[in-house]
Amino acid sequence: MSREKILAAVKFNQPAANPLPDMEVLNTLTDVRTDLVSKYKTIATGGGSFVYEVSGFDEIKTIINNEFKPGVKIISALNELSDYIYADTVKHEDGHNFADVELTVLRTNLGVAENGALWLTEKEMGSRVLPFIAQHLAVVIGKDDFVPTMAQAYQTIGDAGYGYGSFISGPSKTADIEQSLVIGAHGPRSLSVFIL
Amino acid sequence: MSTATTKDHPHLAADFNRDEPRVNWHDETLWWVRAKRDIAAHKLPEWELLRETASQIKFNVLSNLSAYLEQFEANAAKNGIIVHWAADAAEHNQIVHSLLEQRGITKMVKSKSMLTEECHLNEYLKEHGIDVIDSDLGERIVQLANEPPSHIVLPCIHKKKEEIGDIFHEHLGSAKGESDPKILTETARQHLREVFLTRRAALTGVNFAVAETGEFVICTNEGNADMGAHLAEIHIASMGIEKIIPERKHLGVFLRLLTRSATGQPITTYSSHFSKPQDGTEIHIVIVDNGRSIQLGREDFRNSLKCIRCGACMNTCPVYRKSGGHSYHTAVAGPIGSILAPNLDMKKYADLPFASTLCGSCSNVCPVKIDIHDQLYKWRQVIVKEGYSPKTKTLAMKAMALTLASPTLYRMGGKTGRLVFKYVPFAVNNKLNPWYNQREMPKAPDESFGEWYAKRKGAKNS
Ligand code: SF4
Numbered sequence: 001m002s003r004e005k006i007l008a009a010v011k012f013n014q015p016a017a018n019p020l021p022d023m024e025v026l027n028t029l030t031d032v033r034t035d036l037v038s039k040y041k042t043i044a045t046g047g048g049s050f051v052y053e054v055s056g057f058d059e060i061k062t063i064i065n066n067e068f069k070p071g072v073k074i075i076s077a078l079n080e081l082s083d084y085i086y087a088d089t090v091k092h093e094d095g096h097n098f099a100d101v102e103l104t105v106l107r108t109n110l111g112v113a114e115n116g117a118l119w120l121t122e123k124e125m126g127s128r129v130l131p132f133i134a135q136h137l138a139v140v141i142g143k144d145d146f147v148p149t150m151a152q153a154y155q156t157i158g159d160a161g162y163g164y165g166s167f168i169s170g171p172s173k174t175a176d177i178e179q180s181l182v183i184g185a186h187g188p189r190s191l192s193v194f195i196l
Numbered sequence: 197m198s199t200a201t202t203k204d205h206p207h208l209a210a211d212f213n214r215d216e217p218r219v220n221w222h223d224e225t226l227w228w229v230r231a232k233r234d235i236a237a238h239k240l241p242e243w244e245l246l247r248e249t250a251s252q253i254k255f256n257v258l259s260n261l262s263a264y265l266e267q268f269e270a271n272a273a274k275n276g277i278i279v280h281w282a283a284d285a286a287e288h289n290q291i292v293h294s295l296l297e298q299r300g301i302t303k304m305v306k307s308k309s310m311l312t313e314e315c316h317l318n319e320y321l322k323e324h325g326i327d328v329i330d331s332d333l334g335e336r337i338v339q340l341a342n343e344p345p346s347h348i349v350l351p352c353i354h355k356k357k358e359e360i361g362d363i364f365h366e367h368l369g370s371a372k373g374e375s376d377p378k379i380l381t382e383t384a385r386q387h388l389r390e391v392f393l394t395r396r397a398a399l400t401g402v403n404f405a406v407a408e409t410g411e412f413v414i415c416t417n418e419g420n421a422d423m424g425a426h427l428a429e430i431h432i433a434s435m436g437i438e439k440i441i442p443e444r445k446h447l448g449v450f451l452r453l454l455t456r457s458a459t460g461q462p463i464t465t466y467s468s469h470f471s472k473p474q475d476g477t478e479i480h481i482v483i484v485d486n487g488r489s490i491q492l493g494r495e496d497f498r499n500s501l502k503c504i505r506c507g508a509c510m511n512t513c514p515v516y517r518k519s520g521g522h523s524y525h526t527a528v529a530g531p532i533g534s535i536l537a538p539n540l541d542m543k544k545y546a547d548l549p550f551a552s553t554l555c556g557s558c559s560n561v562c563p564v565k566i567d568i569h570d571q572l573y574k575w576r577q578v579i580v581k582e583g584y585s586p587k588t589k590t591l592a593m594k595a596m597a598l599t600l601a602s603p604t605l606y607r608m609g610g611k612t613g614r615l616v617f618k619y620v621p622f623a624v625n626n627k628l629n630p631w632y633n634q635r636e637m638p639k640a641p642d643e644s645f646g647e648w649y650a651k652r653k654g655a656k657n658s
Binding site: 014020047112127151166170174175177178179186187 | 225241249252265333356357377382388392423459466469473495
């Protein structure tokens, strides 16, 4: 059995126990004076996202209706945006059915100022493939939902259970051809973030 | 890959060096990426603390690896992930193949995994009638060109956009002469979307596996790993045993370091955590040793297992930048690859630890503080001692050892050398002298240090 063979070889060859380092320092290294929303905005915009500070859901609807042609397939996971297909109703559909989704709108409670990442789990996504297969993605987040760095982000996540979760920090992109940045590789061609 | 095994680094680098403008372009592009890394690193006041913390976490991992692996296995199984173990590349390939075969699957979409490059999985599956499509754009490009990746993060960094245009024209039907990266990327997007929607199996690599929770994390900018994994009925993840980290919170340290070191980005676009399979689908994880447990036992080299594959050491390496990734004739090129490869096959990769200036730039940028250049230096000693020294170096080193062992020969050699330099410089400045390739030879001094010292002493005493 390879399992036993590998584990035995590892055990035999590993060095004497070394303690884990202190993580507290990194968790507490936070500049409390920083305005997290504006820091997030700068980083996210730099990473190719469109960030809107909005007063309410009506404003979000107006922006979406301006940006997208009427009749395109939009799936929303927010009760407040009920003009669109509700994510819960398509949850158990085969992911392949989403090939024609133009926009997916999701909600999160955790954003990271240092790198523009938004934490979304399966629960917020409905179906795992939705935020990837849609031509465009929009995420709604509250202005108090930002933490400074990844250290606090994982403190917030803690030992939460999820089947799948992802930090999403912008539209799908690549720079594989002569290092020229191209937005819209396999996933969404844009990420719009609405800060409430 | 087949051509690469017959030649060693100096010869392959010489091939690459034939096109001087391309070498300069390659050099400058990578240096530009390295500069972006510097900017990103300097923006974080706690950068050095992060590196040190990451290095210590990895040290803890190495010292508890067997327990962490078992813990990961138990937790992953609890989550409904099916765990397999592979002692070597052959077993890894067989496991992947049998998973596909059992389900009658003949087509698979793959996201970037250097481990599967190391195992030559694509070739193996092809021989067994299974079609594999690489979905990372850079990997797809080199796959269509029938080449291995030349860089672990930037697989086609050696290719010009015009060449990529030609490849896409031939294979994907883009217009002849099209070289606009935007249009080429769009062509690949359309082609690969079709692939994602029709493949029943997806294979990905693993960036980090968390012992505490049994989840694993995959980082991409394109979202190709997610597109593949979420649309397939079976997701196979291949991971090396060293990818384990103890707790979920440690991801905070590594995700902050990884892309800042790799490309200067603050984080990848997607850092996806897979914990349980989606309803109606399966996740399998293949845990691979393939020589890693041996490296763990080599005290001088075990730190190399801390590597998180950011590619920073390649981007900064003056030898890598000027010799190209393919000259290393191994899946992981550059400084870290030159440490990992001799562990697998000391004879075949005896040349690689010598493909370095030992300038230490790699060690300076490494986010997990691996003593890369020291390890390269140590490998040289091991390789010479074991009698595997590279062909081009053996003769010269034998002569050197003989000369250094005898004071008479040493003095004679020095004198002859200086005379040769002075009166017949072409005797050293020629193709037979590997040191002269790409270098100007220095002017020889008129007298040796010994002669100068004796004279000076004489002058002082008189
Ligand atoms: S050795 Fe260090 S710098 Fe090189 S790829 Fe690995 S982690 Fe990055």
